[in-house]
Each structure stands twice: as C-alpha cells, then as structure tokens.
Amino acid sequence: MKERTFENQIELRDCVDFKVDSEKCLHCGLCVRDCAFKVLSLNNDGMPAMAHPEKCMRCQHCFAVCPVGAIAFDGVKAEEVPPVKDLDFPNAEQVSNWIKSRRSIRKFAEEDVDPAVLDKVLKLLANTPTGCNARALTFTCYPNRAAVKGFREAFLKAVEEHRNGAKLLPRWLAIPAIKLRKGGEDIFFRDASGILIVSSDETVPGVTTPREDVTIACSNFELLANANGIGTCWCGFLKLVQNEIPELLEKVAGIRRTTPFYAILFGKSAVKYARAAERGAYANIVYKH
Ligand SMILES: Cc1cc2nc3c(=O)[nH]c(=O)nc-3n(C[C@H](O)[C@H](O)[C@H](O)COP(=O)(O)O)c2cc1C
Known part of the structure; x- marks a missing residue:
C-alpha cells in the first residue's frame, strides 16, 4: 500500500487499506453499525468487509469502535494507538475553567514560541473535524518574529500598491496602515510573534464545508x-x-484569492489575567419543547 500523504490523498481516495485480524474479531458488528455511509457489511463468516470502498470517508470510526483492536486502517494497527480508557482527560470543571479563562491576547512577549511545541500543536490539527472528513486544510504558519516581520512588510507593501481605480482605501485601513509604516501601533497583527493562516481548498473534490472546516481548525488551534x-x-x-x-x-502568502481562510495571531502572552470573564448571563439560550 502506497503511503498516504496530504498530496496524494485524493489520488488514493478510493483505495482503502482495511484489514481485519480474524483471530481477534468478535463478529460483534459494532464497526458495521457505526459506519455512517454503510461502507461495511458482515461476510458470511461474520467478519466485516468493505462492501463499498468508494463511499468510505476514512473517518476511522470502524478502527476506533472495535473493542478488541481487530482492525488495521490505512496501515495503522490498533496496537499503535492507546486505548481511550488508558488516556488522561480533563474533567468537566477543568474544561469549563479553560473555556472561561481563555482570553484574546493583544500584547505579546518578545520571545518566540518554542518551534517544537508549535510543531506538536500544528501536527495535532490533523485531528480537527472536517465535513465528510475531507481534510483539505493547509496551515500556513509564520512561526517567529523574523517571519512575521517579513509577512507584515509584504502586507504593507500590498496595501500600498493596491489600486482600485480612483477609489481610495477606506479610512479604517489607510490610517492604521500609515501609522504602522511609521513604526506606530500594529492593530492588524498586535505585534504577535507568530501568525497561523488556515485555508481550505474548495476546489478539491469531496470538500463540502470549507469555511466551517477553517473556523473549527482555528478554534482547535x-x-x-x-x-x-x-x-x-x-x-x-x-x-x-x-x-x-x-x-x-x-x-503576501501565495494563497489563491477565492480560498476560504482565517488567521490566528499567537505568541507568549505579555498579560496575565487574574480571573475569568463571566458572561453566562449573555448566552441567548432558547429551549423548544
Ligand atoms: C472571528 C473573530 C475575529 C476577531 N478579530 C479580532 C481582531 O482582528 N483583532 C482583535 O484584537 N481581536 C479580534 N477578535 C477577538 C474578539 O474581540 C474577542 O474574542 C472578544 O472580544 C472576546 O474576548 P475574549 O476572546 O478575551 O473572550 C476576534 C474574535 C473572533 C472570534
């Protein structure tokens, strides 16, 4: 089986590497029942098989749901992935505390983010959900101050070069751009030490929700x-x-003009927040019975 990479995933889309260990399989049918597109069915011998590989979206639910780790998917064996029961998870209160304490950072420390930590985080984004598991996301990352400096310079140049007939740039853009060019406040990029641009290629077959995919990936980042x-x-x-x-x-970044994208600024925070914001009262919850 050819190794699957981001580049060849479309070419290999219909060629699913699904193997079942007959010694381990319990014939329980959990994998068949959890398959969203009814790709799997049980053979006469009670073993699951790919009846419709062309419909498989590679979500790996079959792999994940198997209680005895009998399934290998795209070359990955169950033994290579630790059972969920052996993992540590934050409890409900810890997750609530995190959501309430996260703040938008607008003042960043001088120091760059550790590249190994950043790389680990970016690689984890392969787990972010995408519509039909299309995963056509690109993570364009300016990882440190030197890279952001180059990005900012190219941004300012593009703004300055832009001509839209006789139409001037709007004030909300022209004034801060001029200030930034003169070394003033950076309200665009908040003097962050890194910028991540997440984009999705809506021209890739199978991509159904490019904007949502981008937003979710940013949120997970x-x-x-x-x-x-x-x-x-x-x-x-x-x-x-x-x-x-x-x-x-x-x-500025070689990202095609029609491509759905969003950007997140990042870096070590220069501000420490003493307590969480409390916005519970502002959630507009409508129960319908
Ligand atoms: C889609 C989106 C775009 C945003 N754009 C900016 C921005 O360009 N500059 C900025 O300083 N903050 C931006 N913010 C941050 C919001 O102002 C911030 O999330 C909000 O005020 C709540 O504060 P908190 O994130 O600290 O809870 C943006 C937030 C979202 C969700």
Whole structure:
C-alpha cells in the first residue's frame, strides 16, 4: 500500500487499506453499525468487509469502535494507538475553567514560541473535524518574529500598491496602515510573534464545508495553543483587508484569492489575567419543547 500523504490523498481516495485480524474479531458488528455511509457489511463468516470502498470517508470510526483492536486502517494497527480508557482527560470543571479563562491576547512577549511545541500543536490539527472528513486544510504558519516581520512588510507593501481605480482605501485601513509604516501601533497583527493562516481548498473534490472546516481548525488551534502556554487572538482584520484587497493573500502568502481562510495571531502572552470573564448571563439560550 502506497503511503498516504496530504498530496496524494485524493489520488488514493478510493483505495482503502482495511484489514481485519480474524483471530481477534468478535463478529460483534459494532464497526458495521457505526459506519455512517454503510461502507461495511458482515461476510458470511461474520467478519466485516468493505462492501463499498468508494463511499468510505476514512473517518476511522470502524478502527476506533472495535473493542478488541481487530482492525488495521490505512496501515495503522490498533496496537499503535492507546486505548481511550488508558488516556488522561480533563474533567468537566477543568474544561469549563479553560473555556472561561481563555482570553484574546493583544500584547505579546518578545520571545518566540518554542518551534517544537508549535510543531506538536500544528501536527495535532490533523485531528480537527472536517465535513465528510475531507481534510483539505493547509496551515500556513509564520512561526517567529523574523517571519512575521517579513509577512507584515509584504502586507504593507500590498496595501500600498493596491489600486482600485480612483477609489481610495477606506479610512479604517489607510490610517492604521500609515501609522504602522511609521513604526506606530500594529492593530492588524498586535505585534504577535507568530501568525497561523488556515485555508481550505474548495476546489478539491469531496470538500463540502470549507469555511466551517477553517473556523473549527482555528478554534482547535486556539484550544491546543493555550493548553501549551501559547496565547492567541483571532485576526479578523486580515479578513477585512482581504475583502477590500482581493489580491492581498495571493501576493503576501501565495494563497489563491477565492480560498476560504482565517488567521490566528499567537505568541507568549505579555498579560496575565487574574480571573475569568463571566458572561453566562449573555448566552441567548432558547429551549423548544
Ligand atoms: C472571528 C473573530 C475575529 C476577531 N478579530 C479580532 C481582531 O482582528 N483583532 C482583535 O484584537 N481581536 C479580534 N477578535 C477577538 C474578539 O474581540 C474577542 O474574542 C472578544 O472580544 C472576546 O474576548 P475574549 O476572546 O478575551 O473572550 C476576534 C474574535 C473572533 C472570534
């Protein structure tokens, strides 16, 4: 079986490597029942088999649900993945505390994020859910201050070069861009030490929810980054500027202009928050019975 990579995943889409260990299989049918697209069925001998590999979205639910680890999927054997019961999880209160204590960071420390920690976090994003498990996401990362400096410079250049007929840039963009060029406050990128741009290629067959996929991946990055001591802030400004200057990201980051994307600023926080915000009263919850 050819090794599956991000580049060849489309080419190999219909060729699923699904193996069952007949010694271990309990013939319980859990894998068949949990298959969302009814790809699997039980053979006459009670063993699961791929009846419709072309419909398989490689979600690995069959692999994950098997109570005895009888399934190997795309070359990964159950023994290589620890059982869920052996893993540590934060309890409900810890998760609540985390959600309430996470803050948008707008003042970042000078120091860069440890590249090994960043790499670990980015690799974990392969686990972020995507519609139909399409996983056509690209994580373009400016990992340190030197890289962000280059990005900021290219951004300012693209803003300055932009011409839209006789139309001037709007004030909300022109004024802070001029200030930034003069070494003033960076309201676009908050002087972060890193920038992550998550994009999804909606032209890839099988991609059904590119915008949602991008947003969820950013949200998961926020979760993982904060758990690893890295502060974050969503960079809505980049989106606004891209709307104004359609060629911006193509010029600055080589990301095609129609590509759905979002950006997150990150770095070590220079601010320590003493307590969580309390916004419970603002949640608009509507129960229908
Ligand atoms: C989609 C999105 C875009 C955002 N864009 C920016 C931005 O461009 N600049 C900024 O300083 N904060 C930005 N924020 C941060 C919000 O202002 C912040 O999440 C909100 O005020 C709540 O504060 P908290 O994140 O500390 O709970 C953005 C947040 C989201 C969810």
